[in-house]
Amino acid sequence: MTAPNTVPGAIAAHAADPGGAAVTLERVTKSYDRGRVTALDNVSWSFRRGTFTAIMGASGSGKSTFLHCASGLDLPTSGTVRLGDTDLGKLKETALTQLRRDRVGFVFQGYNLVPSMDVQRNITLPLRLGGRRADTGWLTEVVHRVGMADRLDHKPSQLSGGQQQRVAVARALVTRPEIVFADEPTAALDPRTAGHVLRLLREAVDGIGQTVVLVTHDPTAAAWADSVVFLSEGRIVDELPRPTAATVLTRWETL
Numbered sequence: 001m002t003a004p005n006t007v008p009g010a011i012a013a014h015a016a017d018p019g020g021a022a023v024t025l026e027r028v029t030k031s032y033d034r035g036r037v038t039a040l041d042n043v044s045w046s047f048r049r050g051t052f053t054a055i056m057g058a059s060g061s062g063k064s065t066f067l068h069c070a071s072g073l074d075l076p077t078s079g080t081v082r083l084g085d086t087d088l089g090k091l092k093e094t095a096l097t098q099l100r101r102d103r104v105g106f107v108f109q110g111y112n113l114v115p116s117m118d119v120q121r122n123i124t125l126p127l128r129l130g131g132r133r134a135d136t137g138w139l140t141e142v143v144h145r146v147g148m149a150d151r152l153d154h155k156p157s158q159l160s161g162g163q164q165q166r167v168a169v170a171r172a173l174v175t176r177p178e179i180v181f182a183d184e185p186t187a188a189l190d191p192r193t194a195g196h197v198l199r200l201l202r203e204a205v206d207g208i209g210q211t212v213v214l215v216t217h218d219p220t221a222a223a224w225a226d227s228v229v230f231l232s233e234g235r236i237v238d239e240l241p242r243p244t245a246a247t248v249l250t251r252w253e254t255l
């Protein structure tokens with residue numbers, strides 16, 4: 001494992017400890033426009049299993065690119081991304097699609113639920129797509145965790161934004177993925193509802209050892225994580241352990 005692209009000791013120690021890593025990035029660079037734009041610049045990082053990490057950075061700092069490369073939604077221009085022991089760059093497109101469906105969970109700002117399906121079918125969609133049966137006990141637990149047990153026959157249009165996002169969290173957890181990537185999942189929600197959704201992610205980490213990576217602009221959201229990783233111009237420039245909204249804001253202002 002290589003050292004990260006920045007010097008702080010805490011970051012070096014973290015990245016040099018790949019034991020138990022859910023996802024590892026090694027010297028990942030992503031360029032666009034035939035190399036004219038470097039969105040990610042030689043980034044190395046590992047996300048330890050059972051941890052909750054927030055990724056923050058200014059607009060254009062590379063957060064979405066980082067999430068896309070780390071989750072297999074996109075491939076880096078150079079460098080390696082591993083999910084567990086699987087090198088994503090060595091997979092054919094079909095295998096990569098299966099990996100994203102079976103081993104990774106996603107939560108997006110826009111919920112991305114299927115309008116014609118009720119809550120139960122939305123939650124179990126990744127299982128059905130993978131030809132897997134729902135483990136009834138686990139499904140029941142996930143549905144209860146997100147508080148949607150009495151809404152299983154509702155369509156997304158009959159739910160509030162917060163409820164729809166809770167369904168999306170359940171869908172992300174139902175496959176017992178090795179890692180969940182949440183991309184601005186609370187940006188469209190009021191602060192109280194956002195807190196409910198973030199608490200679900202926190203509880204998944206604390207209760208079932210889920211690994212979660214959250215991309216956010218919001219210091220209050222980032223404060224739910226175990227640590228905050230700051231991106232600037234495609235590079236990881238700092239890590240803040242045990243964040244509070246105040247310490248995140250202070251660090252953000254001096255980036």
Ligand SMILES: Nc1ncnc2c1ncn2[C@@H]1O[C@H](COP(=O)(O)OP(=O)(O)OP(=O)(O)O)[C@@H](O)[C@H]1O
Pocket residue numbers: 032033037038039057058059060061062063064065066
């Ligand atoms: N498909 C693309 N083609 C060309 N340039 C791109 C593409 N996607 C991203 N970029 C550029 O890469 C850089 C990083 O973009 P990215 O979307 O990862 O940043 P971000 O931190 O997620 O921004 P935001 O907070 O505004 O969503 C930016 O300069 C952006 O313009």
